[in-house]
Amino acid sequence: MSIATTETATMEVDTQSTLATNGVGDPVQTLEQRIAALEARLAEMESRIPKDKVTMVVFSGDLDRVLAAFIIASGAAAMGQDVSMFFTFWGLNALRKQRKLQGKKLTEKMMALMSPADTKHMGVSKLNFFGAGAVMLRQMMKEKNVTSVEELIDLCAEMGVKMVSCEMSRDVMGIDPSELRPDVETGGVAAYLADALESRVTLFI
Amino acid sequence: MTTDPTTIQVHQELDVRGLNCPMPLVKARQAIVKLDVGQVLKVISTDRGSVKDFQGWAKAANNVTLLAQSEEPGPDGKTLYLHYVQRTK
Numbered sequence: 001m002s003i004a005t006t007e008t009a010t011m012e013v014d015t016q017s018t019l020a021t022n023g024v025g026d027p028v029q030t031l032e033q034r035i036a037a038l039e040a041r042l043a044e045m046e047s048r049i050p051k052d053k054v055t056m057v058v059f060s061g062d063l064d065r066v067l068a069a070f071i072i073a074s075g076a077a078a079m080g081q082d083v084s085m086f087f088t089f090w091g092l093n094a095l096r097k098q099r100k101l102q103g104k105k106l107t108e109k110m111m112a113l114m115s116p117a118d119t120k121h122m123g124v125s126k127l128n129f130f131g132a133g134a135v136m137l138r139q140m141m142k143e144k145n146v147t148s149v150e151e152l153i154d155l156c157a158e159m160g161v162k163m164v165s166c167e168m169s170r171d172v173m174g175i176d177p178s179e180l181r182p183d184v185e186t187g188g189v190a191a192y193l194a195d196a197l198e199s200r201v202t203l204f205i
Numbered sequence: 206m207t208t209d210p211t212t213i214q215v216h217q218e219l220d221v222r223g224l225n226c227p228m229p230l231v232k233a234r235q236a237i238v239k240l241d242v243g244q245v246l247k248v249i250s251t252d253r254g255s256v257k258d259f260q261g262w263a264k265a266a267n268n269v270t271l272l273a274q275s276e277e278p279g280p281d282g283k284t285l286y287l288h289y290v291q292r293t294k
Contacts, residue, residue: 052265071226071227074227074231075226075227075230075231075258077231077234078227078230078231078233078234078262079230079234079261079262079265079266080234080265080266080267080268081265144225145223145224145225146225146226147225147227147228152227155231159231
């Protein structure tokens with residue numbers, strides 16, 4: 001082995017072959033195996049950590065609650081989170097664009113008539129006083145320049161917030177899919193849970 | 206914030222005075238994605254909650270950083286809250 005001129009270049013190569021021939025190559029191999037195993041575990045763990053996602057179940061059909069839901073959704077979307085909202089039971093009223101009565105059974109018609117036709121007809125959860133509470137809330141919001149629920153819903157849709165209607169409760173409550181906003185998807189409990197399980201934040205409103 | 210606001214080079218100003226939660230944040234987000242990486246957005250707000258909102262946004266999002274925040278009295282007596290947000294990704 002030449003020592004003088006190509007010392008540094010051949011040094012590494014020589015060290016490797018020396019190690020191999022001496023049987024001291026084993027620790028290096030073991031280390032490499034352990035590193036490979038660690039990398040595999042890390043990859044698996046990374047795939048299981050919660051993502052930058054926020055999921056919500058909107059169960060309530062009250063103006064104040066629905067407002068809170070959409071404020072959180074738009075705030076989260078503004079912060080770069082992936083937002084999904086699942087509307088079920090009374091929350092479905094928030095997604096309704098128009099009320100339909102034809103083709104429905106009597107119980108479904110009654111349910112439709114007694115539910116708010118859309119967000120503009122929603123009452124507040126407390127102190128509603130047959131609708132006066134909702135009117136007052138809207139007035140106070142206007143005075144303080146707070147964005148209305150209707151505008152917030154459109155804003156959320158614009159920002160890519162996923163809105164899903166619960167197929168089962170929609171059917172039970174006799175709401176026709178054509179009554180809801182066209183940009184709303186439909187799903188079941190697993191659709192909600194699949195998103196919720198990988199979200200860092202999940203809320204029930 | 207350790208940066209002195211007067212030393213920051215601002216590339217765009219966003220006036221959201223009079224708008225309340227969540228609009229300052231939403232509009233800031235819409236504005237920042239239109240900037241290039243490294244550019245700075247100056248947000249002028251009258252919303253007191255915006256101070257913590259912008260801190261929270263910078264902490265949670267990985268594409269922006271908050272360079273500085275400051276307060277100053279506005280023309281009509283209302284306090285103005287200024288936020289200097291830089292796009293990092």
